[in-house]
Amino acid sequence: MSTTPEQKDSNAAGSTGSRELPSAFITPIAFGTILQPLNSSMIAVALVGIRSSFDAGSSVTWLVSALYLATAVSAPAMGRIADVFGARRASLAGFALVGLASVAAPFAPDIPLLVVCRVLIGIGTAAQYPCGVAMVRRAADELRAKPGNALATLAVCSQVSVALGPTLGGLLVGGLGWPGVFWINVPLALVGAAVMLRWGPADPPLERTGRAAALLRVDPVGMLLFTVALTALMFWLLSLAGSVRWWWLVIAVPAGAATAWWSLRREEPFxxxxxxxxxxxxxxxxxxxxxxxxxxxxxxxxxxxxxxxxxxxxxxxxxxxxxxxxxxxxxxxxxxxxxxxxxxxxxxxxxxxxxxxxxxxxxxxxxxxxxxxxxxxxxxxxxxxxxxxxxxxxxxxxxxxxxxxxxxxxxxxxxxxxxxxxxxxxxxxxxxxxxxxxxxxxxxxxxxxxxxxxxxxxxxxxxxxxxx
Known part of the structure; x- marks a missing residue:
């Protein structure tokens, strides 16, 4: 019987051992993955308070869309950074970004700056899942262990946190007002970073002389082209609900083609x-x-x-x-x-x-x-x-x-x-x-x-x- 490409890849995935990855390894990785689902759903119960506080109209909906856009664009970018610089380093940088943006958000003077904070939170939270999977893959290969329990834990954390987000958000808004959905990120980011530093798997050493070269390996040009293409596509998809803005598609298609052209020319594209x-x-x-x-x-x-x-x-x-x-x-x-x-x-x-x-x-x-x-x-x-x-x-x-x-x-x-x-x-x-x-x-x-x-x-x- 011949072996299919899928079977070959599955055999190469590292699940060659008979034991699962230890729970002490999974916990610090799983903790970080709750941030993105929580932030995507908690905001729903805070929108009325934010609208009233800033005397805003429908512009508050950008607080929802901005996080989705930022996550959709930055998740593969952070994954690529994790591949180049190390998954734990990228995860810790994400925790830092979430904490800083969440501290600043309650003091935002207007909706546009609050949206900027949500974008930064989206970028920071987007790092955790691809970094987590990269750490699981590396450990499974090195320890010759099965990744099943680790992947299941990531899935459970994502589902539970996104579903419980509105309930938690309601309690926070009731006690602290709408800033509560931002304040909660600060202790979560601090604990996540501490747990990752204490128990997270260490990255391979990164030579000081190679950091500039490593930064170029991330392919900033390819990242920019992909960001333009995907952002334009997402804006077009969002417009399908009302007056369709076809000009976003006019931007997305050539930007996507440019992304593909650039990717095929580089040895290590984004x-x-x-x-x-x-x-x-x-x-x-x-x-x-x-x-x-x-x-x-x-x-x-x-x-x-x-x-x-x-x-x-x-x-x-x-x-x-x-x-x-x-x-x-x-x-x-x-x-x-x-x-x-x-x-x-x-x-x-x-x-x-x-x-x-x-x-x-x-x-x-x-x-x-x-x-x-x-x-x-x-x-x-x-x-x-x-x-x-x-x-x-x-x-x-x-x-x-x-x-x-x-x-x-x-x-x-x-x-x-x-x-x-x-x-x-x-x-x-x-x-x-x-x-x-x-x-x-x-x-x-x-x-x-x-x-x-x-x-x-x-x-x-x-x-x-x-x-x-």
């Missing part, structure tokens, strides 16, 4: 198009974009409907949504166990099928639906998260070249936030300005269609792997 030319890796990014489009539709769309159409208020809506992260943690654990004997395709098939079922269930609720039924629907919608997240994450880890795993995992994070911006457009087109029962049902149909596409691709991928 964004290696030869890496994207790896079919399995590119398909993983595509699946991730589509998966997170559905995820963010559910995560942001249902609470709006619960608050306004079902009239539960923010506290009631948050409690009804609680089964999603709880079941998501359980499905992550089950998916991790499944990966011990099966390929990532098994998790992706289960996750896609569960998402399809959840999307169909969204056709049922109306303004009079009893709470127990809503809790059941939320539980079903939590089931696909762990399986899809772990499946895509494992697939990326298996096929990414070891020397570029930081950049590859950064692009994986970018894919998630491209999906988030696509979800914003889907929500406006389906729910409109005021969520209604028909709007929720239309969103459910969109989620079902996305899940059906993911299920077909997962079944085909699994069949292709078995034939190989």
């Amino acid at each position: 964004l290696d198009m030869r890496l994207l030319g790896h079919r399995s890796l590119s398909l993983t990014y595509l699946r991730t974009i589509v998966t997170y489009t559905a995820f963010y539709c559910v995560f942001y769309g249902i609470p709006q409907w619960l608050e306004e159409a079902r009239d539960l208020g923010p506290v009631g809506a948050g409690l009804v949504m609680l089964p999603i992260p709880l079941v998501g943690v359980l499905s992550t654990i089950l998916s991790n166990r499944l990966h011990r004997t099966r390929s990532p395709w098994a998790s992706l098939v289960i996750g896609s099928a569960a998402l399809c079922a959840g999307g169909l269930l969204l056709l049922v609720p109306d303004a009079d639906t009893p709470i127990p039924l809503l809790l059941v629907i939320a539980g079903v919608l939590g089931l696909p998260n762990g399986f899809n997240n772990m499946g895509n994450q494992r697939a990326m880890y298996a096929v990414a070249p070891a020397e570029h795993v930081g950049a590859a995992s950064g692009l994986y994070r970018t894919s998630q936030y491209v999906g988030a911006n696509l979800a914003a457009a889907v929500l406006v087109l389906s729910l409109g300005a005021t969520p209604t029962d028909p709007g929720l049902h239309l969103m459910g149909l969109a989620v079902t269609a996305i899940a059906a596409f993911l299920l077909v691709t997962a079944l085909l991928g699994g069949a292709r792997a078995r034939r190989g």
Whole structure:
């Protein structure tokens, strides 16, 4: 029987040992990964206070979009920096940036400067996931250990923190006002940096004479071209919800072409198009974009409907949504166990099928639906998260070249936030300005269609792997 490229890459991924990485190693890495999901969701409950404090209008929505844009652009950049300078060094620099920006944010005199602080927080938090995956990969290779528990822990931390963000944010805003969602980052960044310094795996030594050369290896020109291309693309995606601004696409396409041209000319480019030319890796990014489009539709769309159409208020809506992260943690654990004997395709098939079922269930609720039924629907919608997240994450880890795993995992994070911006457009087109029962049902149909596409691709991928 011949060996497929995916199997070859998986065999090279370092999971050759019989033991898992020790928990003392995983803890400092996992702690940092909670910062980005928390900051993406806590801000939702602070927007009303910020709008009132600055007498601002719709401009406060940039506090949400700015973080997504900064994360989408900077995640692969920080991953590349981690590959060149060392993952722990890049992680510590990210903690420092988050702490400094969070101290300054409550004193911002206007919305634009507050947005700048959010951008800096986005850059700092974006460093933690690609740095974490790079440290896991290096340790797994050196210790000949399995990365399963480490990757599962990263997935659980991400899901739990993004789901609990609004609850924590509500408590902070209630006690400290809107600055509370920024103040909380200061102790978290300090603790994260201290834990990383104490227990984080040390980077290889960096020769002093080689730092300038190492900086050039990061490829600042390629980074700039990629930033322009992706930022323009994200602005275009955000405009799909209203008046489409095609001129952003006019900027994005040539900037993307210039990024590819520059990448193919350099031996060590920031964004290696030869890496994207790896079919399995590119398909993983595509699946991730589509998966997170559905995820963010559910995560942001249902609470709006619960608050306004079902009239539960923010506290009631948050409690009804609680089964999603709880079941998501359980499905992550089950998916991790499944990966011990099966390929990532098994998790992706289960996750896609569960998402399809959840999307169909969204056709049922109306303004009079009893709470127990809503809790059941939320539980079903939590089931696909762990399986899809772990499946895509494992697939990326298996096929990414070891020397570029930081950049590859950064692009994986970018894919998630491209999906988030696509979800914003889907929500406006389906729910409109005021969520209604028909709007929720239309969103459910969109989620079902996305899940059906993911299920077909997962079944085909699994069949292709078995034939190989």
